[in-house]
Each structure stands twice: as structure tokens, then as C-alpha cells.
Amino acid sequence: MSDINAHITEAQAADTGGQGTVKDYFALLKPRVMSLVIFTAFVGIIAAPGTLHPWLAFVALLAIAVGAGAAGALNMWYDADIDAVMKRTAKRPVPAGSITPSEALGFGMVLAAGSVLVLGLLVNVLAGALLAFTIFFYIVVYTMWLKRLTPQNIVIGGAAGAFPPMVGWVAVTGSIDLGSIALFLIIFTWTPPHFWALALWKKINADYSNAGVPMLPVVAGPDETRRQILLYTLLLVPVTLLPALTGTVGWLYLVANIGLGVMFIWHAWRVYRIREGQEAEIACKKLFGFSTMWLFILFALILVERALGLPLFAPVV
């Protein structure tokens, strides 16, 4: 018996790859982002009119989750150079050297193709196509094109994170309805104030600056970023009322949403007003934390209404 690897030196073996553990590969999937994608996609499935067999709903969620993981892996493959420069991301598997870029690329591509095929073949073709478009949008439009080009990167690129509830919805209905567009618009409008609150943190801002990523605080400065955060928040609150017009939600969502919206504006206002010192940093951190919780509660309200069987508004549009 001969060893086919016997001609490879140890140095070559390390370059060839094969150093990654299962945990490293799991980290490539960006599990925290994936958990939010699973949750919003699940809400899309529940909120959609019509029924889907529970097993098929499970398959759809699994495919959407794996698709999100694939996008994360491909993002880490392409962004390895800037991830290595930024403290927040330097320990990711590719810049840390435990997984080679080509391994991350192969892993991401296989998962992307697999998730799209599974969703398209086992659930419905439109949902599969929309998942493929979401991965394409996140990798090609956001990661490869906009992220390093314009401070509007997160505004347009945010669409990628807004698609999952729409994919879940389409998995049930087989069509892109106004209700799914309303859910899409909520996450799309929520992303800029959420992400810019994070980008205003001194450490994060320095990271982006060192890596040459043109985030809004780096290019336009913190004051303009604060103004944009407030403007997007003022736009976001009326956008969250759209599901009431499409007949996707009921009174519980509407009433709770008004209270949540006022709190969001209050946090954004504090970020806008407090610009110096530790207090300004704290205001940004509070807005970031609140906005994460805000999205979770908003979508959870839709689930609660369905679970309790509460009446929904009649669709106006």
C-alpha cells in the first residue's frame, strides 16, 4: 500500500489546506446572521396567506438558512483581505489561516448551489430563484461591487438582508405579493440606522478606516451619519405600518408598533443630539442594541397574532 501524499512536504501540505475544523467551517456560515435570517424567513412563512405542509416549511427554512450560510462563506472568501486588517474580523477562519480562500470559495459555492436546488426542487421554483438572487445580490452587488465603492453600500446592499422573509413568503404562495414587499421594506429601511449606529463606534469606525472601506462615518463624517440615521428612522416608522395596509397584521401589531416606533425615534434623536465624549458612544451602542431588539419584537408580534388567532386588518391595497 502506498501513500498518495508521500511526495508532499509538510509546508506544501499546510498550503494545500485541510487545516480547518468542523467548527471553522461552521464559523464561515456566520451563524449569528443566519439565526436572524431563519427567524425573519419563518415569519414570512407564517405571515403568508395560504398553507404549506410543515415538513415543506421545514425544508424551506433549512434551504434559506444554508443559502444565508453560503453567502456568509462567500463573503468571507472575497473580503479576507479587509477582514485581516480589521480587529473585529481578524480572527475569522480565512484571515486566521485555518481555512484557505479557495476552500471557503468551494464550500460557499457548493452550499449556494445546494440550497437553491433544494428550495427550487422540493418547495417551489420561484422561491429557489429568489434565494439564488439574494445570494447573488449579497456577494456580487454588495460584497464585490458596492462595499468598497460607495458610502451607500449598506443602503443598497441592505436589500440582501431584507429578502429572507420574502423568500419564506414565496415558499408558501409561489408569488411575490404586496405583503411580502412590505416585510422586505421594513428590513430594508431598518438596515441603515442599525448598521450606521454600529459604524459610529470609535473602534469599528477605526477598523473601517484602516481597511479603506468607505462607510458613511469614514467618508461623510459622524455628524452627517447622525443626520442620516435620524432621517432613515423617521422614514422607517411609517414603513412599518405598511403590513396593516396589506392585511398582514392586526391591532396588536399596530398599537405595539407605534410605541416601539416612538422609542426608536427617541434613541435616534439621542444619537443625533449627543455628539461628544463617552455619552455619544453609549447613545450609539444603545441605538444598535435597541434596533436589534426592535426588529425581533416587531416580527415576533406577527407570530403572536397568528398564534393567538387575532383578527387581521382587511387589505386596503
Next chain:
Amino acid sequence: MKDVMTNSPFGPEDMARRRKRAIATAVILAVLAVLFFVTTIVRLGGSVAMRSM
């Protein structure tokens, strides 16, 4: 077998990692097989057992 391992540039840790990755891949393939099988049954529906032969 021991001789082969001695000549290999891959150490025991490399081989252990490779083994775990292989197991994970096998589990994923098995899950996929179950996924396709159960989905086929679900999509066919219960009436498939009652069809005329």
C-alpha cells in the same frame, strides 16, 4: 499502515481533523437523502397508497 502514516506529511492532528470533516460530510449526505425521501412522500400525499395498480 503505520509506515504509511510515518511517510505522510499530514500529522495525527491533521488526520483527526480530516476524519471529523469526513464524518460531518457523511452526516450531511445522509440528512439530504432523508430530506429528499420524506419530501417525496409528503408531496405524493397519502392517496398514493390507494392508487389502482
